[in-house]
Amino acid sequence: MPATLTSFININDNGQLGKFGLRNGPPNDRNNLSEKWEGMALAPVLDPRAPRDFFLFVSNDNDFITQDGYQAGASYKDASGVDVDTMILVYRLTLPD
Secondary structure, three states, X not given: OOOOOOOOOOOOOHHHHHOXXXXXXXXXXXXXXXXXXXXXXXXXXOOOOOOOEEEEEEEOOOOOOOOOEEEOOEEEOOOOOOOOOOXXXXXXXEOOO
């Protein structure tokens, strides 16, 4: 039997992101999500009342886009003039059966 796709989380929902002061789109500042997410990890919640609940960690790095960095023994300032933070988003979700 072929696999089927079941969507159960949208990490790019501007309505939900807005609850935390975040968004996906201009202006490019500290509250704008990164254009690419590079890490994912799943960890059990360990709640006996919710055995199928997990924490989903989604992370990115800032690609050295900072105005106050240090790299290869010297101060570093990105030419864009922008600071991009490394972010970790954490979701609690229930995995489907």
